[in-house]
Amino acid sequence: MECITWFAPILPGKLDEWKSLIEEVQGPRKEEHRRSRERMGLKREVVSHMPTPQGDFACLFHEAEDLSKSFQIxxxxxxxxxxxxxxxxxxxxxxxxxMLQGPLPASLHFDYKAG
Known part of the structure; x- marks a missing residue:
């Protein structure tokens, strides 16, 4: 199983639109989004918001058997x-x-697991 954490900037003036997108994939489009993630082979997807002095970012965690294939799909x-x-x-x-078809948007440098 592969996993990756990465960050995507939320472009200036787009924070409300981003929040609406998150609400939509958790609400009226929840089932469509679940099927999409199944097609991609994702086992887990976590999305957080991180405000910084440089702007707002979406913090993402994805886990799948083959992340390159998931992003290609x-x-x-x-x-x-x-x-x-x-x-x-x-x-x-x-x-x-x-941009999603190239190399993964981040590379793994450290992965600690308890036990």
């Missing part, structure tokens, strides 16, 4: 929910589908 899926979500991510974070 997210970038290329023709499912209507996935297409809608990609548009939102590009508008709110500036992340394009091409």
């Amino acid at each position: 997210a970038a290329t899926s023709d499912d209507p929910h996935d297409q809608w979500f990609r548009e939102k991510i590009q508008d709110i974070h500036g992340i394009t589908p091409e």
Whole structure:
């Protein structure tokens, strides 16, 4: 199992739109989002908000058997929910589908596990 933590900037003036997106994928689009994550092979997804002096960031944790494959699916899926979500991510974070197809957005340097 692979896991990654990474940060995506919330572009200036987009914080309310980001909050609405989070509410939507936890509310009316919850089932569509769950199916999307299953298609991607994600076992876990955690999203947090981190305000900093440099601006707002989304803090993300993803876990899957093959994260590169998961991001590739997210970038290329023709499912209507996935297409809608990609548009939102590009508008709110500036992340394009091409950016998701390259190397993972972060590299692992330390992974402590108890036990």
